[in-house]
Amino acid sequence: xxxxxxxxxxxxxxxxxxxxxxxxxxxxxxxxxxxxxxxxxxxxxxxxxxxxxxxxxxxxxxxxxxxxxxxxxxxxxxxxxxxxxxxxxxxxxxxxxxxxxxxxxxxxxxxxxxxxxxxxxxxxxxxxxxxxxxxxxxxxxxxxxxxxxxxxxxxxxxxxxxxxxxxxxxxxxxxxxxxxxxxxxxxxxxxxxxxxxxxxxxxxxxxxxxxxxxxxxxxxxxxxxxxxxxxxxxxxxxxxxxxxxxxxxxxxxxxxxxxxxxxxxxxxxxxxxxxxxxxxxxxxxxxxxxxxxxxxxxxxxxxxxxxxxxxxxxxxxxxxxxxxxxxxxxxxxxxxxxxxxxxxxxxxxxxxxxxxxxxxxxxxxxxxxxxxxxxxxxxxxxxxxxxxxxxxxxxxxxxxxxxxxxxxxxxxxxxxxxxxxxxxxxxxxxxxxxxxxxxxxxxxxxxxxxxxxxxxxxxxxxxxxxxxxxxxxxxxxxxxxxxxxxxxxxxxxxxxxxxxxxxxxxxxxxxxxxxxxxxxxxxxxxxxxxxxxxxxxxxxxxxxxxxxxxxxxxxxxxxxxxxxxxxxxxxxxxxxxxxxxxxxxxxxxxxxxxxxxxxxxxxxxxxxxxxxxxxxxxxxxxxxxxxxxxxxxxxxxxxxxxxxxxxxxxxxxxxxxxxxxxxxxxxxxxxxxxxxxxxxxxxxxxxxxxxxxxxxxxxxxxxxxxxxxxx
Amino acid sequence: xxxxxxxxxxxxxxxxxxxxxxxxxxxxxxxxxxxxxxxxxxxxxxxxxxxxxxxxxxxxxxxxxxxxxxxxxxxxxxxxxxxxxxxxxxxxxxxxxxxxxxxxxxxxxxxxxxxxxxxxxxxxxxxxxxxxxxxxxxxxxxxxxxxxx
Numbered sequence: 001x002x003x004x005x006x007x008x009x010x011x012x013x014x015x016x017x018x019x020x021x022x023x024x025x026x027x028x029x030x031x032x033x034x035x036x037x038x039x040x041x042x043x044x045x046x047x048x049x050x051x052x053x054x055x056x057x058x059x060x061x062x063x064x065x066x067x068x069x070x071x072x073x074x075x076x077x078x079x080x081x082x083x084x085x086x087x088x089x090x091x092x093x094x095x096x097x098x099x100x101x102x103x104x105x106x107x108x109x110x111x112x113x114x115x116x117x118x119x120x121x122x123x124x125x126x127x128x129x130x131x132x133x134x135x136x137x138x139x140x141x142x143x144x145x146x147x148x149x150x151x152x153x154x155x156x157x158x159x160x161x162x163x164x165x166x167x168x169x170x171x172x173x174x175x176x177x178x179x180x181x182x183x184x185x186x187x188x189x190x191x192x193x194x195x196x197x198x199x200x201x202x203x204x205x206x207x208x209x210x211x212x213x214x215x216x217x218x219x220x221x222x223x224x225x226x227x228x229x230x231x232x233x234x235x236x237x238x239x240x241x242x243x244x245x246x247x248x249x250x251x252x253x254x255x256x257x258x259x260x261x262x263x264x265x266x267x268x269x270x271x272x273x274x275x276x277x278x279x280x281x282x283x284x285x286x287x288x289x290x291x292x293x294x295x296x297x298x299x300x301x302x303x304x305x306x307x308x309x310x311x312x313x314x315x316x317x318x319x320x321x322x323x324x325x326x327x328x329x330x331x332x333x334x335x336x337x338x339x340x341x342x343x344x345x346x347x348x349x350x351x352x353x354x355x356x357x358x359x360x361x362x363x364x365x366x367x368x369x370x371x372x373x374x375x376x377x378x379x380x381x382x383x384x385x386x387x388x389x390x391x392x393x394x395x396x397x398x399x400x401x402x403x404x405x406x407x408x409x410x411x412x413x414x415x416x417x418x419x420x421x422x423x424x425x426x427x428x429x430x431x432x433x434x435x436x437x438x439x440x441x442x443x444x445x446x447x448x449x450x451x452x453x454x455x456x457x458x459x460x461x462x463x464x465x466x467x468x469x470x471x472x473x474x475x476x477x478x479x480x481x482x483x484x485x486x487x488x489x490x491x492x493x494x495x496x497x498x499x500x501x502x503x504x505x506x507x508x509x510x511x512x513x514x515x516x517x518x519x520x521x522x523x524x525x526x527x528x529x530x531x532x533x534x535x536x537x538x539x540x541x542x543x544x545x546x547x548x549x550x551x552x553x554x555x556x557x558x559x560x561x562x563x564x565x566x567x568x569x570x571x572x573x574x575x576x577x578x579x580x581x582x583x584x585x586x587x588x589x590x591x592x593x594x595x596x597x598x599x600x601x602x603x604x605x606x607x608x609x610x611x612x613x614x615x616x617x618x619x620x621x622x623x624x625x626x627x628x629x630x631x632x633x634x635x636x637x638x639x640x641x642x643x644x645x646x647x648x649x650x651x652x653x654x655x656x657x658x659x660x661x662x663x664x665x666x667x668x669x670x671x672x673x674x675x676x677x678x679x680x681x682x683x684x685x686x687x688x689x690x691x692x693x694x695x696x697x698x699x700x701x702x703x704x705x706x707x708x709x710x711x
Numbered sequence: 712x713x714x715x716x717x718x719x720x721x722x723x724x725x726x727x728x729x730x731x732x733x734x735x736x737x738x739x740x741x742x743x744x745x746x747x748x749x750x751x752x753x754x755x756x757x758x759x760x761x762x763x764x765x766x767x768x769x770x771x772x773x774x775x776x777x778x779x780x781x782x783x784x785x786x787x788x789x790x791x792x793x794x795x796x797x798x799x800x801x802x803x804x805x806x807x808x809x810x811x812x813x814x815x816x817x818x819x820x821x822x823x824x825x826x827x828x829x830x831x832x833x834x835x836x837x838x839x840x841x842x843x844x845x846x847x848x849x850x851x852x853x854x855x856x857x858x859x860x
Contacts, residue, residue: 031845038837039779072776176799183795185758199845203807208847210838211805213783217831218798220787223760261783297777439755444748457745463758464743467734468725469768472784474777484723488775 001285002088003245009082011050013043022081031199032252035209040259042076049077058089061098061295064496068101075295080251083295087247087288092321095287100325101494102294104264104487105475106501108326109137110369111301113333114156115343119148120418121393121426122386122401122409125159129385130378131336132163134354135371137477138189140333142172142343145423149173151398151430153186154443155389157459162385165458166478168225168471172344175215177434182224185440185463188471189225191266191301191332195256196230197249198242213260223466225476227264227299228257231272231289246276250289258296263474265293266332268303268322271345277308277318287321294327299475299487301332305346315348323360323368326501328475330369338414351413361511367503372514383410384455391450392443396433399425524561524688534571534709535559541591541705544611549581549588549658552606552703554597555696556620561689564622565682566644568651574708576648577616580655586612586662588655590708593617594701597693600634603627605703612662616654621689622646626658637661638669644678715774722771724764735759735791762788782830789828805838807847814849815839 012020018037019026029037049057057074060066075083090098112131116123124141131139141156143149153171160167168188171181181187193212196202202209212228219226230253242249250267257265269276269286276282286303293300302322309315322330331349334357339347349357354370361368386409390401399422408418440463447456461482465471471478476486494500503511535558544550551574558570574590581588591609593602603617603625613629614637622643625636638657640646653670660667679686721727725740732740736756738747747753765788773781790798801818804810810818815835823832842848 031841031847034841034844039782042778069776076776175802179799180795183759185755203847206806208805208807208838208842210834210841211802211807214786214805214831214834215802217783217786217790218802220765220784221760221790221793221798258779261779261781261786263777263780440758441748441753441755444745448745448749453745460743460745460748464740465725466758467740467743467760467764468723468729468732469760469764470723470725472765472768473722473772474775474780484725487777488719488722488771491775 001245001247001281001288002084003243003248005243006084006245006248007081009050009054009079009085011041011046011079013046016043018043018046022079031208032197032202032256035259036080036252036255038259039213040255041079042073045073045077047077049074050079050082054082054085055089057086058094061086061090061102062094064101064494067495068492071102071295072297076297080248080255083251083255083292084245084248087291090288090291092284092287095284095291096321096325099287099291099294099322099327100500101492102291103325103327103492103494104294104297104299105328105477105485106490106492107485108367108369108501109329109477110135110331111138111140111329111333112136112336113305113342113344113346114139114141114159114336116337116341116415116418117144117343118415118418118420119144119152120405120409120415120421121151121155122389122405123412123415123418124152124155125162125385125389126382126409126412127337128156128159128169129163129381132160132167133378133381134336134373135369136167136334136336137369138168138170138329139336140170140172140191140344144343145427146173146177147427147430149177149181149430150184150186150434151426153181154392157186157440157462158389158392158443158447158455159385161458161462162388162455163381165461166480166482168477179215179218179222180434182219183222185443185466187224188462188466189227190219191227191229193226193228193262194230195228195253195260197244197252209256209260212256216260216262220472223469223472225471226262227266227301228260228262229266229270230254230257231267231270231303245285247285247288251292254289254293254296254298257293258298262298263472263476264299264301264328266301266303266329267293268300268332270303270332271306273303273306273308273348277314283318283321286318290322290327297474297487299328301329302327304331304348305333305335305344307346307348319349324364324366326367341414355516358511358514362514365503365508367501367507367511371510374515379410383407386410388447388450388452388455391452392446395446395450396429396438396442398429520684520688523685524692536707536709537592537704538707539705541589541609541703543609544589546611547586547662548611549586549655549662550606550610550615551577551581551588551590551655552593552602552609552615552617553590553706554602554619554693555592555594555698556597556693557592557618560692560696561620564620564643564646565685565689566622566646568622568646568648570620571710572648573618573622573651575710576651577618577655578708580652580657581659583656584659584663586659590706591703592706593703594696594698595703597690597697599623599625600627600636603636604629604631604633607631609703610662614658614662616658619643619690620693621686624651624654626654626661628661640670640672642672642675642678644682645672645675715770718767718770719774721767724767732764733761735761760791762791765791786830786834789822789826789831793826793828801835805835807842808849811849811851812839812843813851815842
């Protein structure tokens with residue numbers, strides 16, 4: 001996070017111009033220093049801000065009583081080295097506290113990556129529709145073959161607007177092509193404007209801060225949202241770190257981004273993430289750069305997109321730094337497709353992780369920008385998108401999308417499930433569209449004529465929003481009904497408990513409604529093969545004489561409940577217990593204990609009644625104990641606490657062992673395999689079954705003797 | 712023209728002051744609907760932002776303290792009238808070692824005189840000075856068609 005070559009913060013202003021910054025006099029400024037000094041720093045605030053102790057500012061960042069807007073003003077007067085010094089005082093939890101407050105937009109959101117290896121347009125449209133349906137606010141696509149860009153952008157535009165009107169889309173390609181796609185109305189934002197922390201790295205990227213700033217204005221002049229891209233490690237990977245720490249270089253990048261007038265940035269190491277992951281406190285530095293961006297008032301799409309690690313634990317731990325406090329875009333590209341179809345080299349979290357992400361939201365009551373969906377709805381929305389694209393292709397004279405392709409796209413998991421297309425013909429169509437005069441207007445008309453009026457209106461509304469330009473403001477996305485949500489009209493005003501973004505009842509209900517969630521009543525069912533007449537109460541149980549084994553069952557056994565947790569029918573369990581006792585030549589009696597549902601107490605009650613003093617106690621869920629009357633209640637001869645691991649053979653052996661104890665013979669305890677995952681799988685079932693058993697408890701009711709008969 | 716505070720209260724413009732918005736081609740914001748498109752009256756310029764709207768957005772940004780974004784939107788307002796091709800050429804010219812000092816000065820003059828874009832003219836002039844000091848100008852003798860050789 002730091003380097004001995006990092007400069008110490010300093011600033012000197014003379015006649016309205018910065019003449020020294022971070023220990024360097026103006027005449028020794030490099031190109032980036034010069035840009036930062038002339039465009040990025042609020043001179044009216046600078047002297048005051050630089051005089052404030054960095055530790056004091058660090059405290060302000062974590063102090064809920066200091067609002068974001070006050071901090072933005074103070075931080076606007078800081079130099080890159082000062083920003084690094086401030087965040088270096090914070091541990092990761094304090095950084096999370098600070099990010100929670102400094103994030104620009106009140107409600108966090110998420111961006112999706114939608115690509116496929118075959119660049120199949122129908123699949124792109126279907127996947128884009130599904131991603132929009134799942135709640136992503138932005139969708140980014142890219143191409144394997146550059147010339148495909150217009151058709152790819154078109155498919156994602158139509159698909160996204162089929163899923164939900166207002167999703168912003170972009171296609172990451174070379175700058176000039178990118179701008180032309182936007183001008184044609186096929187994309188609504190761009191985030192390909194990369195910046196770097198050193199001059200040589202910048203020049204290798206064939207850009208300067210001025211060229212990038214000009215490009216930013218060019219996009220804005222066409223009503224297109226942009227965010228820049230930067231990230232820890234890029235300058236280092238390009239071999240131009242100049243011995244400075246990754247964080248100091250990134251702080252310079254971020255000040256350039258601000259100075260160029262970008263509303264936001266995607267950072268958090270992005271495609272270089274594996275590099276900071278391989279050095280001490282690299283992940284902390286990545287979090288620090290997200291935080292610095294938000295401290296500068298920038299919208300931040302906080303990485304978590306490219307593969308960060310082989311370890312799921314490390315990936316998830318890193319994600320929590322942004323997921324818990326919330327950021328403007330928690331990932332700057334959640335792979336809404338399988339990894340193998342991700343053309344960004346991404347897929348840190350992908351389509352197979354949707355369920356886990358949704359459960360995390362529900363576990364922690366955190367809005368991760370995604371919502372649960374039903375499979376039937378997903379298939380429907382995917383199909384609609386593919387059909388819409390089909391009519392557009394037909395109308396524009398592109399190589400047709402067949403009904404077979406539409407059907408395949410509706411249910412495809414990956415591009416492997418898609419028929420191949422004639423790529424040469426598709427590329428020719430793409431070239432012609434790019435060169436010709438046609439634009440999104442023709443796409444809208446085709447949708448409208450083809451019977452997709454709603455999608456046509458949504459695509460048109462995306463263009464109309466460009467005329468209003470409301471989404472050029474910081475951290476803008478579109479909510480329901482194209483309602484813009486930005487740092488202007490919905491700023492993050494977090495100031496401690498009860499403030500800022502809270503999940504309202506409606507959203508919370510939506511996040512809880514997981515399709516895989518089961519109703520409690522569906523968990524406990526199944527018959528146990530007992531007819532009520534097979535288990536007949538024949539009177540109050542009396543103490544026995546001589547060598548016998550009592551089998552004492554819980555109050556719901558064979559009546560309210562019919563099966564053990566391991567799905568063994570009570571009838572079979574009881575038969576095996578009795579057979580085991582009989583094998584050792586002893587008689588057994590079965591009693592039902594009504595006074596308790598506790599396994600030890602049931603067993604002990606049986607033991608007290610047993611002529612031999614030995615009894616087997618069994619709860620309805622199958623938990624079993626071998627007890628003896630002279631032992632303390634919570635002591636026992638053998639205990640079988642994990643009912644699901646018990647088989648009918650186990651119960652047979654338990655009956656046999658009980659008889660051997662009754663005869664006073666040496667006995668080898670029954671071996672039962674251990675499976676500690678059982679508790680995870682069945683803890684809810686266990687709770688429900690035990691609740692039902694407890695409901696059957698009648699404290700004053702005597703223990704009854706049962707007559708068991710099998711037909 | 713309204714002040715920054717007032718402008719902020721007008722945000723979102725599409726909801727608060729739709730009647731004052733027009734596209735670059737002059738079509739009123741409220742008329743940008745499927746109905747007009749069916750009539751064939753929507754041209755590409757009607758789906759693009761105009762300079763006045765960008766200036767209001769600049770004031771909105773500045774009113775909320777986003778000064779640099781405001782400056783960017785003001786520069787953008789000046790660029791609305793520049794054709795796409797020329798816009799991209801100017802961007803290319805601003806790349807490192809693509810232009811001589813003289814070429815950048817010419818662009819600066821063009822922005823000022825031809826497009827009435829003083830902020831961009833100044834910005835390009837500042838770039839020329841910065842490139843000169845940093846050695847990022849194209850040497851005069853190199854042919855322009857092959858700027859990186």
